[in-house]
Amino acid sequence: MTHIELKARQLRDEAEKKLNPRGFFKTLFSKTSHRVEESTEYYSRAGNLFKMAKNWSQAGYAFADAADLNLRNSNRVEAAINYVEAANCFKKTDVSRAVEFYLKAIEIYCDKGKFVMGAKYHQAIAELLEDESDGDDAVGHYEKAAELYKQECNFSSANKCLEKIGERAALDGDYHKAVGIFQEIACFDLASSVLRYCAKQYLFRAAICLLCSEADVGAKMATYVDMYPAFEESREYRLVVCLLECVERGDGDRFAAAVRKYDSASKLGQWHAAMLQRARKRIAERPDLR
Structure with missing residues (x-):
């Protein structure tokens, strides 16, 4: 065990002692909220030291304990931050735990009206599940992320999620859904002078999906040229x-x-x-x- 990890364990033990002091007078003359706040700080410090020691599981548990104590003191935003810290640590060792803590953070952020933050962590879950080859669940979180991004008019971020949904739909053989998504993103890009040039890539993706289907590709290509004449060149x-x-x-x-x-x-x-x-x-x- 390294010196850093030993110090982290000591801080964690100190956090537990602060939370549950022994002796009648210690309990009587110390405010519960103050003990919880001190204990939270020790857990957070322990989590950072465990991170330095690359003991990711123990770091994750320390941040999760800190988040739980944040909730006891009604510090919900701080709790969300620590749940995200816990999730980021568990990404390296335990995907199911990482998802669990991301979801706790998402619930808090959405309850506080911070929908972009909720979307960001739905997207993080989706990317994590993609790496684990859990495509169906990943799509579900991309869809939730896209919905929350759109709710806050963050259409560029929403489109990144929609792109992933479209790709998955195409690979699953749902060409109609994929074509619709790629066309939607292309229309968004065409409405922007900055993004207009990017539209051809999404029209190209839609056309590839059409080639895999029984659709009238020629007619669709004519429609795409009407939408974006430069596409023909x-x-x-x-x-x-x-x-x-x-x-x-x-x-x-x-x-x-x-x-x-x-x-x-x-x-x-x-x-x-x-x-x-x-x-x-x-x-x-x-x-x-x-």
Whole structure:
């Protein structure tokens, strides 16, 4: 045990003694709220020392104890801060505990009307669950985060969450939902002179989803050009038109070559590659029309 960790344990023990003093007179002449406040400070200091010693579980428990005492003294915002500290520590050792303490912080923040903070930690939970390959629960928290962000008119942050929801929907085969989400984000970007150029990436994502479905891709692409005329001059538009032709002709080799050519100039992300591979598989399901 390191010197830092030993000091942390001593502080934690001192916190417990402050909270439960022995002796009639010590109890009689000390205010409960003052004892709780001192104990809270010791738990917080212990948590920071445990963090320095990289004993993440003990750090998490120390901050959680501090948060519980904050609630006893009606310091709800301080409690939320310590619950977040606890969650951040448990992220490294125990995901379920991390989620538990994030949710406690979210409840406090939303009760206090701090909805952006609530959204921020729903998003943190979603990202944590994604890392654990728990996609369905992650989407649920992204949806809650997006809703809270929108409630506070923080649409840029909401759209980051919506993007994740759209990606997951597409991978799950719900192309209609994914297309709707990507189109919504594109419309938001098109309304902003700063973000307007980003719209083509979301129209591209929507088009890829359409290639995987039985939708009339050509008609949709015409709609996207009406929405954003510059899209027609983009490499993304030209790629989709080429790929659509490959699908209609059953030309898998040309499809793969077109994707490789695009990727050599503009590296495709993992999601794009997976969805384009799925679109290519449609060719095997169609009769050879060449």
